[in-house]
Amino acid sequence: MERDNNACGQLTLVPIARALEGISDACSEQMAEIAQWCVSYLCNPHPELGRTGAVCPWTPPSIKRETFWLVDIDFTGRTEQAVCRDILGLIESFKQHAPQDGNASQFKAIVGVLHGLEDPERVNHFHSLLKPQFLEAGLMLGEFYSLCPKPGLRSDTFNPLRSPVPLLVIREMVELDIAFLADQPQFVEAYLRAHGMRAKVGINAVLHQQSRLCLSPEQVDVLRRIVAS
Structure with missing residues (x-):
């Protein structure tokens, strides 16, 4: 039976520990690559970051707590509407996974690994289109791709949102996130x-x-x- 490229269903979240084991039925080559990148880049300091500590201070405790997942999101031959339904479905997936309340919930993260985007900058379109709905759910939606121009919060010469594969990243909104939201x-x-x-x-x-x-x-x-x- 041929796959319905516009069908929408719940996407499978893969714990990063499993993705770090390498390519499998549940883990694509790109997902395995991004799992390694999360550990080698997000979890470590960077000389241009403008502060001490990891590039993403939330990632190390998220991985340690086993609340860090990756998911493949396929754009190939699919309508924008179908892809958006898949991505928006991750709001419910995020909220259903434990922990669901308390301080521990701020360490949950879902990294969407995007496939089939001929132009990596198309991430910007989907990010702008869907971000308001994630914010209404109390979640942040971040965009990463190879030439993302957004500067860091503490250094306007550092571009922290650059990744080898296009990504959309979901996490809980925390109080200090107002620094990223004050322009709208x-x-x-x-x-x-x-x-x-x-x-x-x-x-x-x-x-x-x-x-x-x-x-x-x-x-x-x-x-x-x-x-x-």
């Missing part, structure tokens, strides 16, 4: 809804560090107005 009013509103009374704590923490962060004057102004309101 709808993103700020989603952040305020997600964090309620705790939102201003995160905003104040970012403002106290603003001299060390690569925030624009406009972003700082937005944050100050929220705190003052």
Whole structure:
């Protein structure tokens, strides 16, 4: 029977420990490559990062807690609508996997390994299209690809979101994420809804560090107005 390229079903999450074992029925060549990249790149310091510690400080504890998964997402010959349904389905998958509440839930992560994108920069399109729905669910959606131009939070000359394979990465929204969301009013509103009374704590923490962060004057102004309101 031929595969229905536009069929949508629940995608299979693969624990990173299994992906690190190499290619298998559940793990593609690209997934195995990204699993190794997560360990060698995200879990280690970088001289251009602008701070000490791992490139992604959440990744090492996430792997240690066994709450770090990878999933293959195939774009080949499929409609945009079908692919989007698959990606949005990961919101429910993320929330169903333990831990579902408490501080431990902030260490969950799903790395979507994208296949069949002729132009890696197409990641930007799907990221922009779907990010609002992830934010409404209290989740962050990050985009990685080979020439991603986004600078780091503490160094505007470092591009931390560059990966050998296009990725969409899902994790829980935390209080300090306002630093990444202050440039869009709808993103700020989603952040305020997600964090309620705790939102201003995160905003104040970012403002106290603003001299060390690569925030624009406009972003700082937005944050100050929220705190003052």
